[in-house]
Amino acid sequence: MEPQSPPLVRLTIDDQPVAVPADTTIWEAARGMGIHIPVLCHHPKLRPVAVCRVCAVDVEKSRVMPAACIRQVEEGIVVRTDTDRVRRARKTLVELLLAEHPTPCAKHARSHDCELELLGEQLDITSPRFSIRPSSFVLRPFPPDPSSAVIAVDLNACILCDRCIRACDEVQVNEVIGRAEKGHRAHIVFDDGKPMGESTCVSCGECQAYCPTGALIDKPLMQVKAPSTVQTVDSVCPYCGVGCGVTYHVHDNTIVQVTGRTDGHTEGRLCVKGRYGFDYSHHPQRLTVPLIRKDEAYPKQPLSADFTDYKEFRDSLRSPEWNERIRETFREATWDEALDLSARRLMDIKTRFGSGALAGFGSAKVTNEEAYLFQKLIRTVFGTNNVDHCTRLCHASSVAALMETIGSGAVSNIFQEALDADVLLVIGSNANENHPVAATYFKQAAKRGVTLIVMDPRRPPLANQATHYVRFKPGTDVALLNGLMHVILRDGLHDDAFVRERTENFEALREMVQQYPPDVVEKITGVPREMIERIAFAYGRAERAMIFWGMGISQHTTGTDNARCLISLCLLTGNIGRRGTGLHPLRGQNNVQGASDVGLIPFALPGYQRVDDLAVRTKFERAWGVPLDPRPGLTVVEIMHAALHGDIKGMLMMGENPFLSDPNMNKVRKALQALDFLVVQDIFLTETAEFADVILPASTAAEKEGTYVNTNRMVQLGRKAVDPPGQARIDGDILIDLANRMMEIEAGVRGQGSGVRKWEYRTSRDVWDEIVPLTPLFDGITYDEMARRTVIWPHDEQIIFTQTFPRGRGKFVPAEFAPANELPDAEYPFVLNTGRVLQHWHTGTMTRRTKALDEIAPEPFVEVAPDDLTRLGVRDGDWVTVASRRGVITLRTKASTKVSPGSVFIPFHFKEAAVNLLTNDALDPYGKIPEFKFCAVRVEKAR
Amino acid sequence: MDASRCILTREMETIPNLTDIDIYIQHGGYQTVEKALKMMKPEEVVKAVTDSGLKGRGGAGFPTGRKWSLLANRFPRYLCCNADESEPASFKDRKLLEGNPHRVIEGMILTSYANGINLGYIYIRGEFFQIIEQMDRAFAQAYERGYLGKNILGTGFDLDLYTHPGAGAYICGEETGLIESLEGNRPYPRLKPPYFPAAIGLWQAPTIVNNVETMADVALVVEHGADWFKGFGTEDSTGSRLFGLCGHVKKPGLYELESTITLRSLIYDVGGGVRGDKKLKAVIPGGISAPVLTPDELDVTMEFGEMAKAGTMGGTGGVVVMDETVCMVDALLNISMFARHESCGQCTPCREGMPWINDMLRRIEQGHGRQEDIDLLLDVCFNIEGRTVCVFGQAPGVWPTRSFIVKYLPEFQAHIEQHKCVVLPVEESYLRKENVEMLGVGVFRAKNS
Ligand SMILES: Cc1cc2nc3c(=O)[nH]c(=O)nc-3n(C[C@H](O)[C@H](O)[C@H](O)COP(=O)(O)O)c2cc1C
Ligand code: SF4
Ligand code: SF4
Ligand code: FES
Numbered sequence A: 001m002e003p004q005s006p007p008l009v010r011l012t013i014d015d016q017p018v019a020v021p022a023d024t025t026i027w028e029a030a031r032g033m034g035i036h037i038p039v040l041c042h043h044p045k046l047r048p049v050a051v052c053r054v055c056a057v058d059v060e061k062s063r064v065m066p067a068a069c070i071r072q073v074e075e076g077i078v079v080r081t082d083t084d085r086v087r088r089a090r091k092t093l094v095e096l097l098l099a100e101h102p103t104p105c106a107k108h109a110r111s112h113d114c115e116l117e118l119l120g121e122q123l124d125i126t127s128p129r130f131s132i133r134p135s136s137f138v139l140r141p142f143p144p145d146p147s148s149a150v151i152a153v154d155l156n157a158c159i160l161c162d163r164c165i166r167a168c169d170e171v172q173v174n175e176v177i178g179r180a181e182k183g184h185r186a187h188i189v190f191d192d193g194k195p196m197g198e199s200t201c202v203s204c205g206e207c208q209a210y211c212p213t214g215a216l217i218d219k220p221l222m223q224v225k226a227p228s229t230v231q232t233v234d235s236v237c238p239y240c241g242v243g244c245g246v247t248y249h250v251h252d253n254t255i256v257q258v259t260g261r262t263d264g265h266t267e268g269r270l271c272v273k274g275r276y277g278f279d280y281s282h283h284p285q286r287l288t289v290p291l292i293r294k295d296e297a298y299p300k301q302p303l304s305a306d307f308t309d310y311k312e313f314r315d316s317l318r319s320p321e322w323n324e325r326i327r328e329t330f331r332e333a334t335w336d337e338a339l340d341l342s343a344r345r346l347m348d349i350k351t352r353f354g355s356g357a358l359a360g361f362g363s364a365k366v367t368n369e370e371a372y373l374f375q376k377l378i379r380t381v382f383g384t385n386n387v388d389h390c391t392r393l394c395h396a397s398s399v400a401a402l403m404e405t406i407g408s409g410a411v412s413n414i415f416q417e418a419l420d421a422d423v424l425l426v427i428g429s430n431a432n433e434n435h436p437v438a439a440t441y442f443k444q445a446a447k448r449g450v451t452l453i454v455m456d457p458r459r460p461p462l463a464n465q466a467t468h469y470v471r472f473k474p475g476t477d478v479a480l481l482n483g484l485m486h487v488i489l490r491d492g493l494h495d496d497a498f499v500r501e502r503t504e505n506f507e508a509l510r511e512m513v514q515q516y517p518p519d520v521v522e523k524i525t526g527v528p529r530e531m532i533e534r535i536a537f538a539y540g541r542a543e544r545a546m547i548f549w550g551m552g553i554s555q556h557t558t559g560t561d562n563a564r565c566l567i568s569l570c571l572l573t574g575n576i577g578r579r580g581t582g583l584h585p586l587r588g589q590n591n592v593q594g595a596s597d598v599g600l601i602p603f604a605l606p607g608y609q610r611v612d613d614l615a616v617r618t619k620f621e622r623a624w625g626v627p628l629d630p631r632p633g634l635t636v637v638e639i640m641h642a643a644l645h646g647d648i649k650g651m652l653m654m655g656e657n658p659f660l661s662d663p664n665m666n667k668v669r670k671a672l673q674a675l676d677f678l679v680v681q682d683i684f685l686t687e688t689a690e691f692a693d694v695i696l697p698a699s700t701a702a703e704k705e706g707t708y709v710n711t712n713r714m715v716q717l718g719r720k721a722v723d724p725p726g727q728a729r730i731d732g733d734i735l736i737d738l739a740n741r742m743m744e745i746e747a748g749v750r751g752q753g754s755g756v757r758k759w760e761y762r763t764s765r766d767v768w769d770e771i772v773p774l775t776p777l778f779d780g781i782t783y784d785e786m787a788r789r790t791v792i793w794p795h796d797e798q799i800i801f802t803q804t805f806p807r808g809r810g811k812f813v814p815a816e817f818a819p820a821n822e823l824p825d826a827e828y829p830f831v832l833n834t835g836r837v838l839q840h841w842h843t844g845t846m847t848r849r850t851k852a853l854d855e856i857a858p859e860p861f862v863e864v865a866p867d868d869l870t871r872l873g874v875r876d877g878d879w880v881t882v883a884s885r886r887g888v889i890t891l892r893t894k895a896s897t898k899v900s901p902g903s904v905f906i907p908f909h910f911k912e913a914a915v916n917l918l919t920n921d922a923l924d925p926y927g928k929i930p931e932f933k934f935c936a937v938r939v940e941k942a943r
Numbered sequence B: 001m002d003a004s005r006c007i008l009t010r011e012m013e014t015i016p017n018l019t020d021i022d023i024y025i026q027h028g029g030y031q032t033v034e035k036a037l038k039m040m041k042p043e044e045v046v047k048a049v050t051d052s053g054l055k056g057r058g059g060a061g062f063p064t065g066r067k068w069s070l071l072a073n074r075f076p077r078y079l080c081c082n083a084d085e086s087e088p089a090s091f092k093d094r095k096l097l098e099g100n101p102h103r104v105i106e107g108m109i110l111t112s113y114a115n116g117i118n119l120g121y122i123y124i125r126g127e128f129f130q131i132i133e134q135m136d137r138a139f140a141q142a143y144e145r146g147y148l149g150k151n152i153l154g155t156g157f158d159l160d161l162y163t164h165p166g167a168g169a170y171i172c173g174e175e176t177g178l179i180e181s182l183e184g185n186r187p188y189p190r191l192k193p194p195y196f197p198a199a200i201g202l203w204q205a206p207t208i209v210n211n212v213e214t215m216a217d218v219a220l221v222v223e224h225g226a227d228w229f230k231g232f233g234t235e236d237s238t239g240s241r242l243f244g245l246c247g248h249v250k251k252p253g254l255y256e257l258e259s260t261i262t263l264r265s266l267i268y269d270v271g272g273g274v275r276g277d278k279k280l281k282a283v284i285p286g287g288i289s290a291p292v293l294t295p296d297e298l299d300v301t302m303e304f305g306e307m308a309k310a311g312t313m314g315g316t317g318g319v320v321v322m323d324e325t326v327c328m329v330d331a332l333l334n335i336s337m338f339a340r341h342e343s344c345g346q347c348t349p350c351r352e353g354m355p356w357i358n359d360m361l362r363r364i365e366q367g368h369g370r371q372e373d374i375d376l377l378l379d380v381c382f383n384i385e386g387r388t389v390c391v392f393g394q395a396p397g398v399w400p401t402r403s404f405i406v407k408y409l410p411e412f413q414a415h416i417e418q419h420k421c422v423v424l425p426v427e428e429s430y431l432r433k434e435n436v437e438m439l440g441v442g443v444f445r446a447k448n449s
Helices: A026-032 A084-099 A106-111 A115-122 A163-171 A206-210 A272-276 A310-316 A321-329 A335-353 A368-382 A396-405 A415-420 A436-447 A461-465 A477-490 A496-502 A506-514 A518-525 A529-541 A559-572 A592-597 A614-624 A636-644 A665-674 A731-749 A764-774 A783-788 A851-856 A866-872 B007-014 B021-026 B031-039 B042-052 B064-069 B092-099 B101-115 B129-144 B175-182 B212-224 B226-230 B263-270 B304-309 B328-342 B348-365 B371-384 B391-407 B409-418 B433-439
Strands: A008-013 A016-021 A078-080 A151-153 A177-180 A187-190 A216-218 A231-236 A245-251 A254-260 A291-293 A330-332 A358-361 A423-427 A451-455 A468-470 A545-549 A582-585 A650-654 A677-682 A694-697 A706-709 A714-718 A830-835 A861-864 A879-884 A887-895 A903-907 A920-923 A935-941 B078-083 B119-124 B149-152 B157-165 B207-211 B240-247 B253-258 B280-284 B318-323
Touching (some): A008 A026, A106 A216, A163 A177, A321 A330, A335 A358, A335 A677, A358 A368, A358 A636, A368 A592, A368 A650, A396 A582, A415 A545, A423 A529, A436 A451, A451 A461, A477 A529, A477 A559, A518 A529, A545 A559, A614 A764, A636 A665, A861 A879, A866 A887, B007 B092, B007 B212, B042 B064, B042 B226, B064 B101, B064 B212, B092 B129, B101 B157, B119 B129, B207 B212, B212 B226, B253 B263, B263 B318, B328 B391, B328 B409, B348 B391, B371 B391, B371 B409
Parallel strands (some): A008 A078, A650 A677, A677 A694, A861 A887
Antiparallel strands (some): A231 A245, A291 A694, A706 A714, A861 A903, A879 A887
16 A cells, blocks of 8 residues: 655745645755755754754744744745844854854864865855853863874864764664763763763764764774875675665775765665774785795694684784784795695596585675685685585574575565564574664664564663563573473464465374473473563564574574474464564674575585585586586585595685684694695685695785675675775686686696686676576676665565465474583583674674774683672683683683673684684584584683 | 632641641542542542643643643653742742642642542652651651552542652653653753643653642642632632742742732832842843843733733743843853753754853953944854754753843943943843844844844
C-alpha cells in the first residue's frame, strides 16, 4: 500500500506562490524554491530545535518572527525572508555570536568553513558593535581541552547550536554531550563535566562532523600543508562488515581525513576506526619491497616473539629500527626474483607431493575480485580446494546451520530494519564495539520504543539501552534458547500457520524443547525462570521480531547448535520474510560476505556452488579451462594441523595473520615453522610473515579499486585514493603474476611450450565481469550501477525468503544442550572469554599502527570481576599471569562488572599478551569453528 | 471595598492553624469538593469557571476556562500547579501556600475533577522547602480524610497529588520549562507551537498549568458560584486579586483587593504613601517584568485590560514603588542582572543579548557610556523580541529595559553626558507621555518590530 501523501498547503515566499506538503517547514519550502535562508543550529539530517534563531523570517500578520527551520507552513501565509527587519535581526544575532568567537577559529583557519564566520562574511560584518566588554563576569576564554585523542575542543568557538548534542544523542545514541550551567554561562559538557578524553565518549567523531564551528574539530592525524588542494574520493570503510561509506580526503598522495558519506547506507555515520584509523596506510613500517629470507636465517624463528617488555613492543610498532631488524633476516629482492622463486618452489612442491600438499589462506579484507582470483589461483594452478579464510573463525558455524536449515548463509534482512521491528533480540554480540554503526540503529530503535533484548554472559554496552538484559552462564546458549521455545510452545505463542506451511521436522523440535521447562533451564543457565518467561513472551508475542547475533554464538564447539536454536526460534514464530523480522548474523570483516560469495571457502566455488557437484564443476571447468578437484578442501584450523603433521608443505598467505588469530598459538607457530615454503603477501611484516620464505608487499584498501560485500549483502564499490608506497603492488596484480609464472613453469615441466594458459585482466572491472556470469547471486550487478548507488544481492532484494527458502521448507534441527569442551576445574577455575575492543581490529596489524587508536587503547588487559579480584588478592591495574593448559601470558587487570564472577575476558589484538596462546582449538563438528569463547584458565598475581 | 469579601487573606489572617485540615474543615473546608464531586458534573465545574471570567494569576492573565477548554481530547491528562514563584517583587503564592494550603488543594482537586485528570503535581520553588514540607503534610492529611487517593468520597473519582521541588532557576516557572523539569530534564522551555501544554504537555499528554492563586480562586468560584465571583471587580477583571506591595511605601505587604482600585490609591491609601513622604519616581505594577510607569501614569486601575492600555501589564501583582532617591540606570541594571543570570541560555538572542544589555548598562552607570549605547541597547531589545523560544526574553528582558530607557531617557542621557551617575530631580528625570510617543520607539511592543 502506498502511504498517503499529506495534503498540499499553499503559501507565498518572497512574493512567489508555492504549494508544499503540509508537514514541510518554511525553510524546506524556501529551499525547494532556491531561496536560501541561513541556518546555524539546523542541519537537514538532525531534528530541528530552533535555538540559534538566525533563520527567523517575517510572516505577515504574525507578531513574532518564527524560526523558519522548524515552523511548518500554513495555508495562505505570506513569508518574507529578506526584509529590513529580518536582515537587521540576523545581523545583530551574528554580531553577538561573533563577539566572543575567536576569529578565525580553528575550523576557519584550517578549511575556511566555519559556518558562523562564513555568515559573518556574507553579512559583511567587519567592525562588530559588540566589542568592549566592561563585564566583571568574563567567562571566556575557556581553556582548550586537548584530552581526546581525535577531537580538539575549543569551547570559545562554540555557538551552542546543540548539533553535537543531537548527533551524539540521537544519531549515535552515545549520550555523552549535554549542556551545563545556565544563561550566558551555558556551555557544552562531556558527561558531568569531564575532559572529553576522560568521558564516556567513544570517539566516533559524529559531533565533530556536525559542529558548524571550530569548537569540535578533528585533530590532524597526518601532517599536511596547503589544504586548498585536497581531493575527495568516495569509498568503503576497510574495517568491519557494516561497510560504511567513507570519503577519503587526499592531499599530496596522503589521506588527511576521513568523513562519512551521507549518501551511503549508514547515512554518514562512522565509528572511531573508520573515521580515525586510516593512517596505517602511510605508516613507515609498510612493506615496500619484496623480501626473501636470507640463507643464514634458517631454521625459521619468530623475530618478535621475545617481547616481554610492553613498551619495547609498542615502540617496535613505530620505530624505523624495526625495519633494520627485518633486514637481519630478510634481504630485499626484485619482484621478478621474488615471484620467480615463489612460483618455482610452490610448483616444485606440487610436482613432488601433489596438489594436496599446497594450501592458501585468503583474506576477507581484500576485494571480491582479489578473493576470486585467489581461490582461482589455488583451485586452478595449485590444483586443490585447500583454500579458506578467516570466515572459518567467525561465522562458519552460523553459515553451516543456515545452510542446513534454510539453504543460504546470507542474512535475511538488513540491519537498518531494526527501526521497523517491535522486538530486537541481540545475542552473543557486542555490537557497540564490533559493529558500532549497526549498533547505532539498535540504540535508536530502543530509544524510539522498540523492545531491545540483549543476552550475553558478558554484559555489553548495548545492555545500557536494553529493555531486558539477560546474563547467562557461558556456553549454555542452547539450553536458554530451548527454554524460550519451550515457553512459546507451552503458551501457544508460536505461529501455527507458518510452521505448517513453511517448515518441516516440527515434531522433533517439540519433543526436544519439551525437556527444557523454565525451572530446568534456570538451573543450567542461571537465568531466573520469570526472566525466561518474560523474554519468551516479548519475542513470542511480537508482530515483528529480529534476531542479531555475533561471535558469542558461533565461536563455540556448540556454535552450530547455538545457531540452529536461533533459527528454530525464528521459524517457530514466523518471524522471517517480512520487514523488521529475520535472522542477521552480523558479519565480521569488511568483505567476509563477499570473500565467501566468490568462493574463498574449501567446499564451494563462487556463489556457494559446491565443488562436489558435477554439474557445477563442469560449468567452472569449462569457464576456467582446467579440471577441478572434486573433493572439498581443508579448513583453516585443519590446514594448520596438516602443516604441523607435514601433510601441507607449501602455502600462500594473503593478508591473514593466523599466528595471532588462530587458537592455540604454540601449535600454529610449530605449524608455520614446519612448512617447507611459505609466501606471505601483506602490507606489514605480520607475526605470520616472520615465518615466511618470501614476502610480497601488497596494498591497503585505499590503494585500490574493487568491490566489497557487507553484512547486509550490499555490494559496494571501493575506489582508489592513493598510490601504494614504494614498490608495493595491488594484491590482485600480484596474484595474476604469480599465477602466470606458475602456469608457465607447469607448462614447461610438461613440455607444452607454447600452449601456456595466461591470465589477462587489466582492471578489477575485468575480473568482476568474469565473476558475475558464473555467480548467479550477483546477477545484473555492474560497476556502473555500484558507482551510482548501494546495490543489494540478489536482485536488490532487501528482504529475502519472503515466499520460500532456498531449500524449500525451513527445517527445524533440534539441538541438545552440551557443555563446553573444557570446563573449569580446581586447577583452572576461571572461564576465559575472548573478543575485541572498539578501537582495534583483529590482530592489530592495522589499528595498532594508527596514531589515534593506539593512543586510546595502547595495552592488553584482562577483565576480572571485582569480587574475584578481591579473592585473588590483586587490585585493579595489577599485573597477573593468566594460564591455560596451553600457555601463559602476563598482563594487567581491569576491574569490570561486564564479566560475571568466575569469568574473565581478554581481547585478542595484543601480541605482547596474545590470548590465543591460551585458547582451545577444539572445533565445532559442523562449522569447524574453534571454541574461542570458552576455555579454562588460572589467574595469579604476577611474580 | 467590602473587606468581608476578601476571603483568601481573611481566612489566613483570622483563623489560627488554618493549615491543619481539621481546623480548615471546621470552617467549612472541603465542602466544596464534596459538593462538586457528588452533585456537579465535570462540565458544570468547567462552566462555572468559564462563566466566572477568572483570568490566570500567573502573569499572563489568560482566561482559565478558555485554557481548560483547549485541552486536547486525549487521556491521561495531567495538572501542574505552578508554585515556582521567582519573579522579583512577587510573594503572593508563597504567602497563600504558607497560610492556606488546603484552599489550593481544593482548587487542584476541583480542577482535576473538572478536566478528567487523575494525577497532578504542585511544582514548588526549591527554596521554599518549608512550604514543600507543609504541603506534603497537607496532602497526607487530605489522603487520610479521603479527599485524595482512590475512589474519593465514594464517588469513583481517583486523584493523586504530589509536590515537586523546583530546580532552582527562574525559568522553571515558565510552563514548558516546568514540564521539562518535572520530567527530569533541564528546564529548557519548549517551542510553541507545537508544545502548548494543553496539546502536548507533561509526558506528551495534555496538561493544565495553573498558578497557585488561580487554583485558590477556582475553589472560590465553585464554592460561591460564578455570579458571586463576578460580583467583584469588573467584567474584564473579575474577582479579587492578591497584590504584593513593596519598595518605598510605608505599609508594604500582601493585599487582597478588587482590580478596580487605581495604582495611586493602592500606593497612597492602602500602602500609606511613599516612605518618608518622599516624591514618587517610578512604579513597576506587576512584577519586574512589567514595563515601568511614571508619576504621570498612576491613575490607571489594576484591571488587566486597563494595565495593557497603559502599556504595561498586571503580571504577578507585585507592585514595586521607587522614590526620588532611586537612580533609574541603577534600578534597571539590577533588573538586567537578574535577566542575565536567569536566562536559561537555550536560544541565542536571549542568551547572548542579556549579558550585553547588562554590560552596557553597567558601562553607563559607571560613567563610561557612549552615545550610541542607547541605540545599541534598543537594537539588542529588537533582536530579542519575538524571536526567542520563550517569553523570558521579553519579560523580564526587553520590556523593563525598553520602558526604563525610553521613559527615563533624560536620566540615561545625563549619565552618558556627564560620565557619572546622576539622579535627576523627579520632574526632570522622565519624558512626558507625548514625548515618549514622539520618539516612536514604542515601549511595550516596539513599534517597528
Ligand atoms: C520566564 C517565565 C517565568 C514564569 N514563572 C512563573 C511562576 O513562577 N509562577 C507562575 O505561576 N507562572 C509563571 N510563569 C507563567 C507560566 O508560564 C504560566 O503562564 C502560568 O503558570 C499559567 O498559570 P495561570 O494561567 O494560572 O496564570 C512564568 C512565565 C515565564 C515566561
Ligand atoms: S560544540 Fe559545535 S556543535 Fe556543539 S553546540 Fe558548540 S558549536 Fe554547536
Ligand atoms: S528566551 Fe531566554 S529563557 Fe527563553 S528559551 Fe530562550 S534563552 Fe531560554
Ligand atoms: S537555524 Fe533555525 S533557529 Fe537555528
